[in-house]
Amino acid sequence: MKHLALIAALAAASAAPAFAATPVTLTFEGVGDYGTEVGEFYNGGTSGAGHMGSNVGVSFTSPMLSLTNDVLGPYFSNAPSAGTVAFVQGGDAFVNVAAGFSGYLSFFYASTAQLNNTVNVYSGLNGSGTLLGSMSLNANATAGCSDTAFCNWEKTSLVFGGLARSIQFADTQGAVAFDNLTLAPVPEPSTYALMAGGLGAILFLARRRRED
Structure with missing residues (x-):
């Protein structure tokens, strides 16, 4: 017995x-004011605003910037994270996870344009290796609201096979705002x-x- x-x-x-950690959600809170590069904020680094971020092993290439409301705005409303969201300015942006993540990706977005296969998940860093999955975004920004450019937020997710190390945000310049990016971790x-x-x-x- x-x-x-x-x-x-x-x-x-x-x-x-x-697991090494529960699924990681990046809210972009604390990155900085309008136009601050996310950069290494979630890789133990300091943002352009001088704020120290957390260290969850996630880095962003330079076109991914913070978006906050200021005296010239507001630019967004009703977002899951009320203070700061993210957007792409000037080229494709990549999210790199050197240790990799597996199985699941989700985020909230508001888009002023219909964008097909614009978010892509790859097995290598900076969009290299094998394409593991793609996501399309609806033109949903002003559905049922009109107080700001990005006022209607929709959650979308992707389930994929294999080990991913990067996410590409392509052709989204100025047309999409992102929030609460969630990645499933890989066991140690x-x-x-x-x-x-x-x-x-x-x-x-x-x-x-x-x-x-």
């Missing part, structure tokens, strides 16, 4: 691995080792039980 209880406990531990190598060890122990105890 003791063997059976231990086997059951090890099986439960192996079937439900502990130690997690895989724990799973393998647990399965090995299960097999060992099962064989001992048959021999007893």
